Amino acid sequence: MDLYKLSVIKEICDKFGFSFSKNFGQNFLTDRNILEKIVEVSAVDKEYGVIEIGPGFGVLTKFLLEKAGKVVSIEIDTRLKEVLDYTLSEYDNFEFVQSDALKIDLKKLIEEKFIQKKIVVVANLPYYVTTPIITKLLESDLDLESITIMVQKEVAQRLVADENSKDNSSISMFVKYYADANIAFNVSRNVFVPAPNVDSAVVNMKLKKERFEYEKTMFKLIKNGFENRRKTILNSFCKSGIEKEKIIKVLENLNIDTRTRAEKLSLEDFKNIAREYENL
Numbered sequence: 001m002d003l004y005k006l007s008v009i010k011e012i013c014d015k016f017g018f019s020f021s022k023n024f025g026q027n028f029l030t031d032r033n034i035l036e037k038i039v040e041v042s043a044v045d046k047e048y049g050v051i052e053i054g055p056g057f058g059v060l061t062k063f064l065l066e067k068a069g070k071v072v073s074i075e076i077d078t079r080l081k082e083v084l085d086y087t088l089s090e091y092d093n094f095e096f097v098q099s100d101a102l103k104i105d106l107k108k109l110i111e112e113k114f115i116q117k118k119i120v121v122v123a124n125l126p127y128y129v130t131t132p133i134i135t136k137l138l139e140s141d142l143d144l145e146s147i148t149i150m151v152q153k154e155v156a157q158r159l160v161a162d163e164n165s166k167d168n169s170s171i172s173m174f175v176k177y178y179a180d181a182n183i184a185f186n187v188s189r190n191v192f193v194p195a196p197n198v199d200s201a202v203v204n205m206k207l208k209k210e211r212f213e214y215e216k217t218m219f220k221l222i223k224n225g226f227e228n229r230r231k232t233i234l235n236s237f238c239k240s241g242i243e244k245e246k247i248i249k250v251l252e253n254l255n256i257d258t259r260t261r262a263e264k265l266s267l268e269d270f271k272n273i274a275r276e277y278e279n280l
Contacts, residue, residue: 003059003087004030009193012057016083020194025126026077028056031191035063041184041204042122042148044068049116051109053101053123053133056080058087060124065091069116072109074101102132106142119143124150127196131171134159138178138207147179147205156183156201168263170226176267177215179205218274225262225270233265234258242277250276 002008009028012018020026029035038060044050046069055061055073057080064071070093073084081096088094095113097104110119121144125133130151137147151159154167160181161167175181187200212218220240228236234251238244250273251258256265265273 001087002032003057003062004028004032004035006030006193009057009059012083012087015086016079018079018083021077025128026054026056027124027192027194027196028059029124029191030059030193034187034191035060037185038122038124038148038150038202039063039067041202042120042146044120044122047116048118048120048145049110049114051106051119051121053121054126055084055096056124058084060122061088061094062091064122065094069093070095070114072097072113074099074104074109076100102129102136106136106140110142118145120145121147121149123148127152127155127198130155134171134175138174138205144207146207148184148202149205150187150200150202153186153199153201156203159203163264163266163269170222173222173226173267173270174219175205177208177212177218179207181205212271212274214271214274214278217278218270221270221274221277222262225265229262231261232259233262236262246277246280247273249280253280 044064044067048068050064050068050071052061052064052071052073055075061071061073072095074097078098081098084096121137157167158169158171159175160183161169161172181203184202184204187202189196189199220242221237224239224242225233225236234247237247248258253276254272256269
């Protein structure tokens with residue numbers, strides 16, 4: 001069954017009386033080449049276990065099942081269990097989990113559902129939960145090899161932006177701290193049903209294992225700096241317990257201009273400021 005074909009999607013909708021939900025941000029891919037490229041970017045094989053978020057009718061899931069050792073798909077829409085039982089009935093390496101990806105204990109899920117040592121996340125994320133899901137995946141200290149996600153193109157540009165980009169933001173720094181991220185390729189809005197209003201992009205994140213000793217202070221500085229991005233770092237940093245006198249001394253020691261704005265700083269700059277601040 002070619003689940004990406006419009007005629008098959010329509011047939012399934014008719015068979016199960018299914019209508020797409022705007023609340024769940026449901027947009028299904030209809031381009032085989034894009035589906036194959038997503039799986040290729042994820043680099044999965046039979047040694048890998050895959051966590052998929054939002055399988056829909058199983059359009060991407062089917063391509064993942066052909067390559068991976070096991071796929072566990074988390075779906076919030078209660079209507080889709082019987083659909084997936086029908087569309088993916090031939091696969092014995094598939095498991096469906098009815099849950100909200102933002103609420104489920106992912107560490108427990110990995111321990112209980114996988115014998116594979118290498119675990120990745122692959123997902124065509126609903127736009128409305130993109131940032132919360134990415135934040136959860138990265139902050140939860142999961143033993144993941146990588147995360148491959150399709151998101152709104154503008155969001156993708158922010159996720160991978162560096163200090164020389166107009167798209168640089170707190171989420172850019174957050175992602176850069178936890179992973180090496182890049183945009184694998186762009187995806188036209190015209191290869192979805194129903195078609196969204198914007199184009200998408202596939203982002204691949206290879207997770208880093210090392211952690212920074214003063215990450216709490218670093219993230220506080222990042223949050224403060226980008227919440228007040230029109231202000232200089234001297235003024236934007238100094239809240240949430242960050243002392244102005246110490247920041248002045250830190251910036252002086254590091255030879256960083258107090259008139260600099262947060263978007264011009266690199267992740268290493270934020271680390272250096274946090275380290276110097278905590279050791280002053």
